[in-house]
Amino acid sequence: MKGSVVGENRLIPLAPGYIPGIGHAGALLKDPFRWLRRCVNSDIYRVKVGPSTSYLVTDVDMVQEILSNSDGGFDKGGPLFSSIRQVVPNGLASCPAHVHRRQRRLMQPAFSPSAIKNAEAIMEAYAEELAESWVPEQLVDVVSEMNRATLHILWGSLLPSAESPLADLEKMGPAVSDLMRGILIRTAIPSKMQHPLLPFNRRFLQAIDFIDTATRQIIRSAVEQNISEGLLGVLINSESRDREGFEEELRDQIITLLVAGTETSASTLSWALYRLAANPNLVDQIRSEVDALPSDRLSISAYRKELPATLNFVSETLRMYPAIWMSSRTSVSTIRLGSNSFEAGTDFFFSSYQLQHDPRTFESPEIFSPERWSGQLPLSSRPGFIPFSGGGRKCIGDRFAVYEILHVLIAIVRRWEVSLVSPGTAIKPRRLAANLTPERLFLRIDKRP
Numbered sequence: 358m359k360g361s362v363v364g365e366n367r368l369i370p371l372a373p374g375y376i377p378g379i380g381h382a383g384a385l386l387k388d389p390f391r392w393l394r395r396c397v398n399s400d401i402y403r404v405k406v407g408p409s410t411s412y413l414v415t416d417v418d419m420v421q422e423i424l425s426n427s428d429g430g431f432d433k434g435g436p437l438f439s440s441i442r443q444v445v446p447n448g449l450a451s452c453p454a455h456v457h458r459r460q461r462r463l464m465q466p467a468f469s470p471s472a473i474k475n476a477e478a479i480m481e482a483y484a485e486e487l488a489e490s491w492v493p494e495q496l497v498d499v500v501s502e503m504n505r506a507t508l509h510i511l512w513g514s515l516l517p518s519a520e521s522p523l524a525d526l527e528k529m530g531p532a533v534s535d536l537m538r539g540i541l542i543r544t545a546i547p548s549k550m551q552h553p554l555l556p557f558n559r560r561f562l563q564a565i566d567f568i569d570t571a572t573r574q575i576i577r578s579a580v581e582q583n584i585s586e587g588l589l590g591v592l593i594n595s596e597s598r599d600r601e602g603f604e605e606e607l608r609d610q611i612i613t614l615l616v617a618g619t620e621t622s623a624s625t626l627s628w629a630l631y632r633l634a635a636n637p638n639l640v641d642q643i644r645s646e647v648d649a650l651p652s653d654r655l656s657i658s659a660y661r662k663e664l665p666a667t668l669n670f671v672s673e674t675l676r677m678y679p680a681i682w683m684s685s686r687t688s689v690s691t692i693r694l695g696s697n698s699f700e701a702g703t704d705f706f707f708s709s710y711q712l713q714h715d716p717r718t719f720e721s722p723e724i725f726s727p728e729r730w731s732g733q734l735p736l737s738s739r740p741g742f743i744p745f746s747g748g749g750r751k752c753i754g755d756r757f758a759v760y761e762i763l764h765v766l767i768a769i770v771r772r773w774e775v776s777l778v779s780p781g782t783a784i785k786p787r788r789l790a791a792n793l794t795p796e797r798l799f800l801r802i803d804k805r806p
């Protein structure tokens with residue numbers, strides 16, 4: 358029976374926030390981060406969303422076991438991935454294990470060191486353009502500016518030579534947001550409540566329609582023009598274009614990159630700027646490193662050693678605000694986790710946010726402290742630090758993300774002082790969002806001293 362437990366796991370406690378009839382859907386939809394911060398008294402919890410029982414795993418070693426066993430014992434699955442697959446049946450992030458190995462091999466060249474170095478020229482150019490477009494005393498809508506930046510960088514990296522890569526690029530950001538929000542809400546609420554006329558559902562359906570049409574247009578024009586450069590060129594040339602299903606698969610990969618690779622980096626950048634505005638002493642440390650970089654530098658990789666405080670700051674931002682805050686897997690055979698045994702088909706959740714805010718793993722987790730990373734390899738894989746996940750399904754764009762975050766931060770810190778508009782007002786995460794992103798964040802921009 359799906360989700361049933363064997364042996365002693367009846368002792369697994371229900372996660373806090375359970376309401377009979379609603380299960381945990383209320384806690385998840387209302388304030389999932391508060392809920393996750395409460396899940397620190399057991400290594401594993403029972404979670405009830407809809408009719409099924411899933412398990413939230415909070416023990417670092419058990420999560421590691423799930424991640425490193427992505428070919429044998431666990432596969433991408435559970436309600437979240439079922440919802441994603443309705444939109445993107447065969448994208449790298451959501452495809453099942455039996456097709457993943459092949460897809461990852463095809464996508465890997467697009468994220469090779471040389472491909473990322475080429476993408477860095479686009480990252481730097483757009484970061485400079487963005488920072489130059491601001492004016493002193495401006496109030497910047499940070500989340501929307503960062504979303505625009507990461508969308509332009511991703512689209513420019515996909516198709517570097519296109520004059521105007523996509524006329525509707527400005528509409529693409531909100532469409533990606535609506536798509537992801539729709540996926541999340543559809544995961545948490547019963548299907549009978551998913552009426553097409555409900556506002557979230559209407560926006561979700563319009564978003565799919567827009568993204569689908571735009572993506573197919575781009576693929577057809579890139580194939581017709583025989584594009585060979587950029588990430589799209591690499592993907593188009595990685596396989597025979599005559600193969601059946603070629604366009605469908607490419608469409609899924611581009612949508613995957615848009616969904617996985619824009620709001621994620623934009624959210625991280627938004628929180629980073631918020632932290633710089635709230636902690637001016639951090640700006641001084643970062644600026645002293647950034648000012649010492651040569652102005653004609655193109656690649657960050659050559660200068661990573663010169664940026665220890667900046668990299669510690671990015672690590673701490675990824676710890677405190679991991680954009681992809683929850684993920685899930687399904688067991689494909691009977692498995693043991695700790696002293697518990699689970700049947701094939703059991704759904705497990707784990708959360709980078711929960712692990713990275715767990716006092717069992719990080720001391721004083723609610724304090725933003727880049728120094729906690731001092732003396733460690735920057736962005737190192739410390740137990741319980743999984744902003745990019747791990748194992749065979751680790752984020753393929755992790756280096757791309759870190760470099761674009763660095764390019765954008767460097768361009769801003771070099772020119773601008775950022776400050777809070779209302780110091781003391783807490784910035785809350787957006788509700789019902791697939792990514793951990795600020796609800797509303799305006800910062801004041803002034804010329805740096």
Ligand code: HEM
Pocket residue numbers: 449450451461511613614617618619621622625679680681684685743744745746747749750751752753754755757758759
């Ligand atoms: C700060 C920014 C980012 C964060 C925090 C992040 C985080 C993650 C995480 C946690 C996963 C694994 C999800 C899971 O295990 O279920 C993932 C997968 C993935 N990410 Fe990222 N990501 C970021 C940026 C990017 C960028 C910039 C790209 C592409 C340009 C990208 C492309 C992907 C893809 C394609 C996958 C699926 C990999 C696979 O299953 O083989 N991500 N990301």
